[in-house]
Amino acid sequence: MVRVAAGDTAAFAALYDRHHRSVARFAHRFVQDAGKAEELTQDIFVKLFRHAGRYRATARFRTFLFRVAANHCLNEVRKGEYRVTHVPEHDEGGRPVEMPAPEAHAPDRAVEGRELEATVAGALQRLSERERTAFALCRFEGMSYRDIAEVLSASEAAVKSLIHRATLSVARAVEAWQAGAGSPARSEA
């Protein structure tokens, strides 16, 4: 990162290769759209390059990276630059919407996976931005509560609460989808 701060593009490329998937995955969980997620990822890495000098070796790089990523995603969504795509999860009768399979004879498991994905995506969009951020970092990036607290500049107790509400909300939505009826739980945050 010190080399990146000095403008070393080769070091930056190595950094990108190592971390871009995590950042893109995080951005995708945020906006639920591949094109927008790539735009956000691009902006995040350019921002990282431009502000690499602000990185202090005392901080864990991954925490620093996701702090940049989370702040950027939150700011862009708040500015209205990116409208979060709503994924319809249930039809008017409360039944899960079936996602079209790419192949006519797709295995049931693949279809189920897509439905689960849509259910989770729908549940995520009903969370507050901070819940969604904490949830994505915990569930999809495997970050500890302590690291997430650093990313969000929050206390560990606050993060524990955010993750609990978010996970429970998603769990209820998945449970409802698996039961084949009922409306998903809504976050109170």
Place this chain on the structure above:
Amino acid sequence: MSCTVEDELTAYVDGELSAVEAARVRTHLTSCTPCRATEALLRRTVTELAALPAFEPSVGLRRRVLARVESLPRPWRERLRHWLRPAVLAPGGVALVTALVVVVVVGQRLGAERAERGLELAVAEHYELLSDYEVVGVSRDDLDVIEHLDELQKEGRP
């Protein structure tokens, strides 16, 4: 659900509680059916989420990001470092030394030429006088003769 422990269940499932807190939750779960059900639901969901396919960014994204970074103005430290690289510095040093040698050699040559030209000008200026004495192209001995010409004439030497 009114259990105060419920708020701890996700952290319990994630292994984020201290040993003391985890023991307290574990004890509670042995006697609370709703909390056990919630714990099971959370565990199941966490496992299912881990199995979801991850978004894979396109290959073109790398090219776009690196192109944007390359187009940014370089920080001054990097520009300075670029100019101080041996690959840039060595040829630069050689060029500088060569230039200095050329300046010195050419300078010396010009100086010598100028001095020679000065002598030529002096000769040209006093050519008439020197012609009178027919000394143009004469040796040092001849000059001595010219200097003491009167004395030599008196002595009757040719």
